[in-house]
Amino acid sequence: MAIAPRANAVREDLLRVEGVTKIFDGIVKAVDNVSLTVATGEIFALLGGSGCGKSTLLRMLAGFEAPTQGKIFLAGEDITNLPPYQRPINMMFQSYALFPHLTVWENIAFGLRRDHMPKAQLIERVESMLSLVQLTKYAKRKPHQLSGGQQQRVALARSLAKRPKLLLLDEPLGALDKKLRETTQLELVNIIEEVGVTCVLVTHDQEEAMTMASRIAVMSEGYFLQIGSPDEVYEMPNSRQVADFIGNVNIFDGVVEEDESDHVTIRSADCLHYVGHGISGNSGMVVGVALRPEKILLSKEKPAGTFNWCEGEVTEIAYFGAYTTYHLKLKSGKVIKAQELNNTRDLSCGLTWGDSAFAQWSDLAMVVLTQ
């Protein structure tokens, strides 16, 4: 359900992070020499597991932490040493941090009052924010009188009220239950698009990053593994770590046998791979062949040809409703996963535990990982 990224032509860079490093207590390297640029109007996601440094990076953008090294520029201006209350950046906090002693209205007006905005303009701005997030009738309530989804919208309105140049979202959907997430996600993106604000969001949920962001940076141990659009990161991971982190993947270890400009062949323990594009490498090189489970077709008949199939025994079947995942144990002992869509009501390929089955895939389904 990816929301198509906004198709804009040339955009200028709004945020530029140059070689930022954060070391805690002189030893713990939370963020390690990270650089990135975010263009105006973009939604940029920092994706990674807990402790990967994504939150620290976000907190440095907000101004709560000072980088040990490196610089941060916003619209060409160096903001590295600016305190948070002087940055034209606002943040929507994880679990919202709404002020419990203030009403919804006062929460939204809080930042505007700090800028001494004239009263008439302030009222108008708060009202427009309330209607933007459809909470006009809840204006007088206190945060605890709202449901989780409503609180999330107040938090969004509060962080947008000052019309920040950059909006930071810290796990924006983390506090909501699964069912509420999907609708809220769409709502959130729609509002952000309507306002047209540039966003940096932090999440550990790859689905959230893929659906909301126009670009994703996959982080691990303080540095970026890969930066790219959601489909790039998913379909063309640049390393085993990224392939492994984003979605499910089967990785075959193999050796390049034939290295041509338009194709390569790779031999692994269980099969021969024919990859329909060239790679930057040479024959004899040890590589990994990444293959997503949903790109595998299972059947009981042996496929024709020598390339891109293998045989195994079904050891596990997990039914997910829309699709079913099969575990196939290959001759070498390696287990691969294959996902089959359940496009009819009887379980399609009729495989059961202990059956021997053939997995096959096309020559454009694989990604060769050289690192």
Add this chain to the structure above:
Amino acid sequence: MNSRMINWFSQSWMVLVYIFLYMPIVTLVIFSFNDSQLVTVWSHASMRWYVALMGDGDLISAVALSLKIAFFSALISVFFGVFTAFCLNRYKRFVGRTLLSSMAATPLVMPDVIVGLSLLLMLVSMQHWLGYPERGLFTILLGHALLGTAYATVVVTSRLREMDSKLDEAAMDLGCQPLQVFRLVTLPLLLPALVSAFLLTFTLSFDDVVLSSFLSGPGYSTMPMVIFSRARLGLNPTINAVATVTIVVVTCAVIASSFYTSHQERKRRREVAQAYSDSNK
């Protein structure tokens, strides 16, 4: 032992402890309405000792002094308690942090006689060098405020610990300078804790006899000092009357405030439940 026996045992244990705790208080109240000169032998009900209390100038001026000292020492205690709690809670590392936390915890357990003696000797030497302060109201106030600060620190700290530090960050993110964060977010959220710290330190001061005895000067007798000197000499029905008055006032205040807080809590829970069921419609 079966569970009924355990229940029976636990309930009677609790009842006995409550009897132990309340027996002296109840007797005190009952015998304040006793007509007899003898505090311990019941003759018949009368308001005699309350009338005597009204005419007891020493005691009344002592009560007035005690109230005055209690009020100001509670104010000072809360003021310094907030600072101490804030430092210990929000600054994780600074030179002498352990020293500060130990100093703040010390008056809680240090025997009163030592606190009183040491403070007095310090004040006397100060007076010797600076000619100030005279022993009297101010010195008693200082002693009570020291003790009160230690208690206020505990009360405020426990509230600060519950508070989400993300709220401070959110305020800063929206344009608050540190002092504004404190004034607009931290302080309003601390308010209930400040009220209970004030009440606690007020009663501590109102109750103290040892520190006051060390620190007071001629002409400054607090209510506990007067009661103590009379109680040392023997039993005195006027004390029962004073006791009853304070017990009634304090009990009413404590019960009222606990009803208020539990009412607020119930209301809040209802509203939270309401918010969730509304949004699921």
Add this chain to the structure above:
Amino acid sequence: MNNMTNYLRRFFNGRHLVIGIPYLWFLMLALVPLFIVLKISVSEMESTSVSNMVSWSQGWPSIKLNFASYVFIGSDELYVKAYLSSLNYALLTTVICLVIGYPFAYFMARSPKHLQPMLLMLIMLPFWTSFLLRIYAWKTLLVSNGVINNVLMSLGIIKLPLEMMNTPFSLMVGMVYSYLPFMILPLYANLSKLDMRYLEAAADLGTSPLKAFWLITVPLSKAGIIAGAMLVFIPAVGEYVIPELLGGPNTLMIGRVLWDEFFSNNDWPMASAVAVVMILLIMLPMAIYNKYQSEQLEPKP
């Protein structure tokens, strides 16, 4: 991750002021006075009048350390006895409070949730009313023509009044009575947080309730026991008001000795020396308590 400190260190210029205010306050009123006590305890004692204060105002170099007071404390049987019996009474008070308070706190923590605030308030309530008046009330109960004796005699249980007042018994009643809430409150705070699933897990693994209590509840409530015990023991060692009102002339406690040295004998160096030795005696329990307390004051991780 959540490192406010770093941020504040850079931007909050008032930080030193904020730390400085309470620091100065406690230094002046809690630490400096203790050093003055220490200093006076080793000062010359020319006369018993206030004028002897001059002798130590001439500055450090001119002061001859004088350990006469300490020598006297060590050699005079009265002081040694007073210290020992203070420790003895304080220990006894602590043990009795624990024996009464632990089951109470435990039952309170296990009683129905909606009743607990009420039960807690009932423990707190005497605590809010004057301590002095409550001790005075025990006097009216315990004297030989007091309420307890009168009731017992009118019921015919005893013929002659019991001599309860001005004995170690009346002292212990007063001490336990005053300090019991200080034992119950930390124990309750600790026990009410105890996760019942531990006990369920223990029962599930075949442990009897009594054994589960010893193996799980008691070890897990160690922090509460330590806090409660220290909160009772330390002030009890130096207690003055209770022995003065309930203990009679013959109960010896060090708080009273200090008081008499100061108010009756006007011997300030001696009173200071008594205080210093008392501090040394309670130093260890105090250190244990401070450690516990500063853990409580730590910000949440």
